[in-house]
Every structure is written in C-alpha cells, then in structure tokens.
Amino acid sequence: MKIKDYFQKTLSKKYASLMVLTIIFFLVGAISLWLSLHYFKEGYSDQIDLLERKKDLAQEINNSFNNAFSEARGYFAYGNVTLKEHALATDEHVSSLFVQFKEIISTSEDKRFIKEAEQFQDYYFGNALPSAISFYEDGHPEEVAKLANSTTTANITNFQRNSANYISDLGKKLEASFERLIKHQTYVQVGFIGFILIILLTLLRITRILLNQQDELKSKSIQNEELYKKSEAERSLNQDILNTIQEGILLINNEGVIVQVNKQLIDMFQWSNKIGTIIGLDLNNWTSVMAAQVEDPESFQSFLRKATEKKESDSIFIYKKLNPNQVIKVYCTGLYHVDDKVGTILVHRDITKEFEVDMMKSEFVSTVSHELRTPLASILGFTELLLNRELKPDRQQKYFTTIYNEAKRLTALINDFLDIQRMEAGKQSYEKKFINLKLILDKVVESQSIHTNEHQISIIDESNKAHILGDRDKIEQVFTNLINNSIKYSPNGGDIEIKLYHYEDRVFVDIKDQGLGIPEGSMQKLFSRFYRIDNSDRRRIGGTGLGLAIVQEIMKAHNGEVFVQSQYGSGSIFTCSFPHIPGQLEELAPVTESRALGFKVMVVEDDQSLGQLITEELKEDDFQVSYFKRGKDALAVIREELPDAIVLDILLEEDELDGWSIMEEIKKQEILKNIPIFISSALDEKEKGFSLGATDYLIKPYKPSQLSKAIMQTLLKTGKVGQVYIPQDELGEE
C-alpha cells in the first residue's frame, strides 16, 4: 500500500537524521576531550619543566658551592694553587647560574632562595674565602681553622640546609603537579564516558520514541488499510446493487457530466467501453451517443437537456430505441444532498413488454368490439328492414333466420370470449374425473355429423383404454372445436379421420382433414385469439376466432399439448396429447348385490364421528371393522390383524404420521403391500394417491355406502387385489 510506504520512508528518514546527529555529538565530544587533554598536558608540562629547571639550577648552585668548599679545603690542606683558583672561579660560575635562575623566578620562595644564595655568595667569596686565603698565605693556618670553626662553618651549614630544603620543596611541588595532572586526566576521561553514556541514553530514548511512533503509524496504516478496504467494499457493493437493478441508471452532476452508470445502461446502449471510461463524459458527448440509437433523437436529446437543467420536478419521457427495438421509459429526478441539488438520476426502464401488452390489450379490445359489431349490425339492419319494409314471406323468413343465427353467433362469441378470459386469468375451475376419451369422441362426432353431409368422420381406436383425468365438458369442448374446424376448413368435403393411440406415457388423439390446410406463415399465430387464416379462396369462414385459443388453454390445464401439422392446400392434422394415468385402468362389471363374507377392514380416521359412521355402515354390510383414531396405533397391530382392506384418512390431526407416510410404511412390508388401501380424504390428490399404490380414492364428503360398495367390489375380485378400481358411475355411460 502506498500509504504504508510513505510512513516507512519518513520514519527511516527520521532515523537516519538521528544517527547523523548522534555521530556529530560523538565527534564533538571526542574532539573536545582530546583538546582538553591536550590543554591540560600542555599546562602541566610547562609547570613541570619550570619546576625541574628551577630544581636543576638550584642543585647546580648548591653543587657549585659545595665544590668551592671542598676545593678551598683542599687548597688549605695541600696548598694546591689550582684548587684555589678553581674555588675562586666558582664565584663567576655561580653568578652566571644566578642570572639564569633569576629569569625563571616565579614564587617568593624562589626570591628568598636566590637572595640567600647571593648573600651567601657575597659573604663567602667576598669575605670568608679571601680572608681565609690571606690568613693561609700569610702563614696563619690556625687563623684559617679558627675562621672555619667560627661563624663561617655555621653559615655554610645554614646555607646548605636552606638550599636543600628548597630543593626538596621543589621536588614535592613536582610530585604534586604530577598527581594533579593525573587527577585531571581522570576527571576528563570520566566526563567523556559520562557524555558518551548520555548520548547513548538519549539515542536509546529517541529510538524508543521512534519505534513507538512506527508502531503507531503501522497500526494507523493498518487502520487506514481497513478503512480503505471497507470503503472499497462499500463502493463495490453499491456498484453491485446498481448493476443488479433491472433498470439502466445514470447519475450526472449539475454540469451534466456522468458521475455513475450501471451495467444495464451500458448494455442497453451497447457501450463497449468499461464503466470507468464512461464516467466523466460530458453532457453533449453522452447525449449524442445515446441519441444516435433512438428513433427521434432531437426530442430525446432536448428532453435530456431540460431534465438535467431543470431544478424542481421529476419528469418522464418514453422513447423508442433502435437495434434492438425497445420501448424505454426514462425517469429523471434530482439528487439532493441535504438541500442542495448535487445531480440528476436518470432511470431507463425497458417497458417493451408492458408496451406490447398494452398494444395487445387495445388491439384485443378493438378486435372484440369489431367482432361484436358485425353480428349486431346484421341483427339491427335486418330488423330495421323487417320493420320498415313490406317484404315477401320468403324474404321475411330469410331475414328472421339470419337474425336468429347472428344472435346465436353473438351468444357463442360472448361465451367464448368469457371462457378465454376466465381461462387465461386462471379462474376456470375444472372438475377432473377419470374419463374415457373414446366415449367423448363418439359423442362429439355424433353431434358434429349432423351439420355436414359432405364429410366422412371416422374414429380409429388403437389405444388400449384411453383413460385420462379430465373435465368432461371441457374435453368435449376441445374436440368439438377441433372437429368443427376440420369441417369448416374443408369446405369441399372429404374425410375426417380421428385416431386414438398411446405413445410412451401419453395418450394421443389425431384429427386429420383433407381441407384447405394452413399456410406456413400462419402456423405460429394459429392459436392466438381472433387469429383467422387468410384463405386463398377469400371466403370468410364463420366462427368466433377464439376456438383454438380455447383449445390450447384447456389442454394446458390438463397437462396436455396441442399442435398442428399441415400441408397448405391438402389438409391439416391437429394432435392432442394427454398424460397417461399410471396403473392399468380396468372397467369393472356392475356390482351384484352381495354380502361381505366377514372380511376384515381397518379404518384409520381422526374424526371420531365420521369414523363411527363408516364403522357402522361397514358393519351393516357384514364387514369386521377395527377402527383407529391414531395411525400409530393402527400400524402397531396391523401385522397381527392382517386386514383384508384398509380405509385411510390423509390429514390426521394431532398425529405425527399422516396418511401418506402410513401408506408408505404399509407398502414397504412384504406381507402388507398387497392389502388394498381406500383413501378417504377431503384433499383431491388422486394422482398422488394412485402413484403411491392406493386402490381407490374417495373425496369427502361421499356417501358411506359408496365406500362399502367399492371395498366389496375390490375384494370380490379375488386374485385381482391391488388393482385400481374405477367407480362405475364415473365412466361416462350416463
């Protein structure tokens, strides 16, 4: 992350400058240490040199005097003249030493020493020695000895003692100087170590501060990173939300520049660019790009301009987009932050479907009104002629017949129209029962044959019992419409062949005619409302135009299908298919009156009063009945009881098992699975019941005698236990 790098960079910069500062401090310390050491050394060595020189000179003065003394004594003892001259020459030498010494005098002790030495020189060389020499040369050695024994010796001794003291003082001073020098050096060194320590401590402290700072920065940068991630996540969530919305959304600022756009809008206008490059386009730019794909670009663009300029109300505009053709409604509204307008949101919604539905609706209404007006026009027109004209009886007859037929047509139209409305709205209720398609077809063919003498209608039944679950009246309507169409659309007569057969798990009915056939272009629209084929012979074939639409709706409601094959000019085949009901359907012979020969029936029914009613009814027919309120209790004893039949309720209140699970349990067990089960339920779930292996399914409320009859029928057919039973009165013979 960039932010982190930045912080790390500045931190290392700080650290580097700190190191430079430390090195500078260290160098300054080291240099000043060196300088002070040097300075101390210089100071002390001057002092020591001076002291040493003083000490040397004093020693030499002392030695010179001592030499003079011993030479004088040697002269007095041996009379050696050289010695005398040497002794006397010492005076000069001592004087020169005195001059040298005086140059380096610095203390009062030095002054006293030199003063005493000069006094002694005066005394010795000016007085004592010459006197002694003259006594000696005059031949008075006793006088020399006397002289030596008197004050002279005392003076010499005194001087010698004094100078020795002085010299030893100097030595002591020297030693003290040396000691001081060492002491000072030690101080400086200790100071330096202290300085280094302080620098190190400071460095340590600052490093610690820096490290803390770094930690802080690090945690801050982590925080920043988290913040960044969070805001990034929010941003992409917002974009995802925008992209998930079905409408195309465009947000522009007050200057008309695109601020935000979603994927749908980009797709809508086939912008190949990515979102990032579209954001930032100015008003002219994007409006002209969009307008180029719109049917009426001028008004589209001027709407967009106005919408973005306008301060107050929202506005809506509907435009047609080209390639692909879409009808789009754009909705503009200001985007406000608190009270300030910050931009405009444009929502583009594809209303093509709604628009088409609207168009279809108004088309439908105008078609219906046209279809209703046509028979009305005939009825009104002929009635007016009948009322206002003297007409011959045959013309009157013709007009009345026409009026009657047109009124019937109007009724049929209204009925069909209401039917299709109800079916399409899903409000048509179907009373589905087991019905035999063959019987229905027979009935429809019989009634349709009355209308034609030119058509041969035949039924070929290749099915093995074409039973389906369906609403008899509605299925009749399907085949009436289809066969009626076959008759109408083969105006020159011909064969109409109806074929009934099974294929895989479905039952099929083909209705084949030798009529006009259907042009290729009309096949798609054939089942639409009010669609009529534009026939080559231009004859208007009567009808409501809703027949096939109704057929399709009814077939849909029966999980069926209807489709058409046709050769234009040589006929059509309409095919209906229905789901085949599982299990072999068997029509049963009417039940002969008989008594149950002590068959055992187990009844599971949670409604106690209904349970009693069933029990009593069955007992009256000589069944042995064991009644259970709870399914669990029934299952507990069923293996011992081994009933001949079971009557089972599906919805069992306050029971953990329902009828379905009890049934599954029974069908799982080898010794129980062949016991016929009669479902007695308020639920109409016959298909489910039969697929789970029910023998019969009675929907409450039913007459208890019906149940008794059904059980009897099944049990009397020994060896056929477990097969599906169809109640006699539902087979369509009535």
Add this chain to the structure above:
Amino acid sequence: MKRILLAEDEEIIRMLIVDTLEDEDYHVDEAADGEEALQLFERNEYDLLILDYMMPGYTGMEVIKKVRAGLVNSEVKILMLSAKSQKHEQEMILSVGANEFMQKPFSPLQLIEKVKAILDED
C-alpha cells in the same frame, strides 16, 4: 341505373346492403375483399364504392389509396363502412379520400339516405 361496387368480407352484411340498395333500384356488384373489389373496379365503371374498413388482404383504406392514385375513374365517390368509432379515426378515413363515413352497426334506411346524398339524387 347507378352502379355501386360493394366490398365487404362479412357475407351477411353484404347480403343486407345488397338487398337494401337493390330495393332502391341500384345495381350492386359484390366483392368479398379488397383485391376482388379492385379487379371489378378496373373492369367496370361505378358511380359509388362502398368499402368495409376491416377486410383480409387489402383493407378499405388501401383500396381508397389505390383508387385515388389510379388512372381510371379516380374521382369516384367512396363511402366507407367501419366499426371505428373514434373521431380521429373517422377524420383519418376522410383525409385519405373517402367522401362519407358510416359506422357499424348502421341503419339500412340511413344508408339509403347517405347514398342518395352522395349521388346528388335528392
């Protein structure tokens, strides 16, 4: 005797109009759609065309346009029959070149009056 050409796809309505007008001593030729009407129009000379609006193939409107744009008898009087009830639809029909408009369902007696008025027979 004035000749009238009627184009109407509904057989019953055709019968009603033909009966009505023939009683008034007009000669009426029938066509079941626009195309048939145009063929008859090219072959014969008519004083009036009565056209249904909604017909398979060419609609009444298309027949008017073709007649008005044609070389022969393009000034023939035209009466349009339609279930269209809205004013703008009727105006459009007149703007295309129909002389009169009559809404379905119509009164046969009124039709006679209209036809007479168009043909200046009062």
